[in-house]
Amino acid sequence: MNPRYPSIEHLAIRARQRMPGFAYDYLAGGCMAEVNLAKNTTDIRAVELQPAYLRDYAGASQKTTLFGREYASPFGIAPVGLQGLMWPKSCEILARTARAHNIPFVLSTVTTASIEKVAELTGGDFWFQLYHPADDSLRDKILRRAADAGCKTLVLLADTPTFGYRPKEIKNGLSVPPKMTLSNIVQMCLHPTWSFSQLFAGGIPEFATLKPYIPAGLSMKHLGLFMNKTFSGRLNESRIRAIRDQWKGNLVVKGIVNPEDAEHAISLGIDGLIVSNHGGRQLDQGQSTVKSTAALVKEFRGRTKIMMDSGIRSGSDIAVAMASGAEFVFLGRAPMFGVCAMGSKGGDQVVEIIQKQLQQVMEQLGCERLEDLPRHLAS
Numbered sequence: 001m002n003p004r005y006p007s008i009e010h011l012a013i014r015a016r017q018r019m020p021g022f023a024y025d026y027l028a029g030g031c032m033a034e035v036n037l038a039k040n041t042t043d044i045r046a047v048e049l050q051p052a053y054l055r056d057y058a059g060a061s062q063k064t065t066l067f068g069r070e071y072a073s074p075f076g077i078a079p080v081g082l083q084g085l086m087w088p089k090s091c092e093i094l095a096r097t098a099r100a101h102n103i104p105f106v107l108s109t110v111t112t113a114s115i116e117k118v119a120e121l122t123g124g125d126f127w128f129q130l131y132h133p134a135d136d137s138l139r140d141k142i143l144r145r146a147a148d149a150g151c152k153t154l155v156l157l158a159d160t161p162t163f164g165y166r167p168k169e170i171k172n173g174l175s176v177p178p179k180m181t182l183s184n185i186v187q188m189c190l191h192p193t194w195s196f197s198q199l200f201a202g203g204i205p206e207f208a209t210l211k212p213y214i215p216a217g218l219s220m221k222h223l224g225l226f227m228n229k230t231f232s233g234r235l236n237e238s239r240i241r242a243i244r245d246q247w248k249g250n251l252v253v254k255g256i257v258n259p260e261d262a263e264h265a266i267s268l269g270i271d272g273l274i275v276s277n278h279g280g281r282q283l284d285q286g287q288s289t290v291k292s293t294a295a296l297v298k299e300f301r302g303r304t305k306i307m308m309d310s311g312i313r314s315g316s317d318i319a320v321a322m323a324s325g326a327e328f329v330f331l332g333r334a335p336m337f338g339v340c341a342m343g344s345k346g347g348d349q350v351v352e353i354i355q356k357q358l359q360q361v362m363e364q365l366g367c368e369r370l371e372d373l374p375r376h377l378a379s
């Protein structure tokens, strides 16, 4: 671990210095007034934990089993779109990081490395997140590719029935590649490392998985229209049922925050859900996920695997999420801050920071096993 950046906050500061403003805003920003973005972390940090010092203690283990597979730690790398726009090859870097550290990597439908590339980098050991296409035959083609590539866990995204209203992205004219407004050109000139890496390592970022289905030679305007038309994003019972019928692996629904949706999804035979509000990028007046998780586990623990993301920036945050009932968590922005700050070593830095922090918290609490964390909630 590089001691210059001992926390995710240090990495975020460094990332901001190295990235053009439009790329940093896309990564770090939230929707509307960014209330939900802030609340996700502040609500986690309002939860208090209680240590027990006088018990015999044999040491803490972070190992955990999820869907029959043992992972080194109870956290994974969440799906993030357009990663190559934020830092060249960042998707590939994080896929390698996950493999090296034995944690799950979730590939987004709309990112800049393809299913096949990530399968190669992870030895087929990756999860795939599906934005539901409007056309079922496109869905089937993508699912077949994921299964053929060895993917065992499919994540269906529920929380983007519409694109989030994100004022910073609107102002920056975010698109792929970024619009050449005067302000964006100035930003790129001010961040030569990003621009050179983009030119020499990355090339122009593109939707790698979707490339075969995008008509050649589309202008940026028409690519945007094509994406809007091709991906409806909205999930419903018949869509989940059709996917459950054909997907032989684990099926997870991401973006569940309310008991009615959880009940519905479980009744359709899913294997797990990720309590998520997309990191505060969709519904600004939504509840923080630590609160949603605490409510959902009361009703659904034991009926499906309950995982959580949104707002997690430290090992201490993970301890709180798990004390609140989450059985596994995912990090979206944190690993990206790492890569944008430190390039190819950034993913390792994030995993090492988070593991060390979680270990320290468990040892401080006198907690040996992750499943005992709920006993340390201060009441």
Ligand SMILES: Cc1cc2nc3c(=O)[nH]c(=O)nc-3n(C[C@H](O)[C@H](O)[C@H](O)COP(=O)(O)O)c2cc1C
Pocket (backbone or CB within 6 Å): 026, 027, 028, 040, 078, 079, 080, 081, 082, 108, 109, 110, 111, 129, 157, 254, 276, 277, 278, 279, 280, 281, 309, 310, 311, 312, 330, 331, 332, 333, 334
């Ligand atoms: C820049 C960015 C792009 C994202 N793109 C996707 C995506 O393509 N698919 C998806 O399921 N979630 C996407 N998410 C949401 C993340 O998977 C995750 O739910 C969220 O980042 C968790 O919050 P955190 O960033 O506070 O950890 C994105 C998040 C960010 C920050």
